[in-house]
Amino acid sequence: MNDERRALYLERFIHAAIYEARPDIVSVVHAHAEDTLPFGIATATKLRPVIHSGSFIGPYVPVWDISDKFGGDTNVLVTNMDQGRDLAKCLSRNAVVLMRGHGFASASRSLIEAVRLAVYLPRNARALLRAKILGGNIAYLSQGEIDARNRGYSPYSTETWRAWEYWANKAGVGDLLTRPDGEGGHPHDHEHSHSRQ
Numbered sequence: 001m002n003d004e005r006r007a008l009y010l011e012r013f014i015h016a017a018i019y020e021a022r023p024d025i026v027s028v029v030h031a032h033a034e035d036t037l038p039f040g041i042a043t044a045t046k047l048r049p050v051i052h053s054g055s056f057i058g059p060y061v062p063v064w065d066i067s068d069k070f071g072g073d074t075n076v077l078v079t080n081m082d083q084g085r086d087l088a089k090c091l092s093r094n095a096v097v098l099m100r101g102h103g104f105a106s107a108s109r110s111l112i113e114a115v116r117l118a119v120y121l122p123r124n125a126r127a128l129l130r131a132k133i134l135g136g137n138i139a140y141l142s143q144g145e146i147d148a149r150n151r152g153y154s155p156y157s158t159e160t161w162r163a164w165e166y167w168a169n170k171a172g173v174g175d176l177l178t179r180p181d182g183e184g185g186h187p188h189d190h191e192h193s194h195s196r197q
């Protein structure tokens with residue numbers, strides 16, 4: 001990321017505009033994940049959930065094209081609040097917005113969900129891209145399947161917490177993990193978290 005000083009510096013417009021528009025969220029991720037880029041460029045193929053863990057990107061992922069409102073002479077980055085607000089408007093109530101020729105921005109209700117989305121959005125995109133190469137019809141997850149997945153989600157379920165531990169350990173900060181007591185999950189989860197201390 002060191003070679004992207006300018007983009008990192010400019011990120012404040014993306015984050016500020018999304019937080020302004022979405023008081024319901026606590027985390028914004030903006031990244032240039034390579035696997036998501038084709039779907040912001042070849043927009044005839046919609047980036048939608050095709051794998052179980054991709055359900056969290058939501059049933060609809062809009063594509064924001066900076067040139068729609070700001071013309072064909074921008075540097076394709078978000079360089080002011082006008083552009084940030086237009087991006088946030090395109091994101092609307094969705095979890096993710098693709099940014100044509102640039103990357104994506106996402107809005108999440110918790111840090112766990114933000115990290116999960118940052119991991120599974122590119123994975124879902126890779127699976128879809130490879131399926132397109134195989135050809136034929138794409139079997140997207142149905143709205144019912146997406147809803148069933150999201151209904152089953154709990155921030156402190158065994159499944160969620162295992163992934164959280166894995167990502168934290170992989171990032172070298174596993175020793176910083178703390179887990180609030182009495183936040184759902186079942187007794188087995190609880191024992192598990194205590195046995196680690």
Ligand SMILES: [Zn+2]
Binds near residue numbers: 007031032077102103
């Ligand atoms: Zn960027």
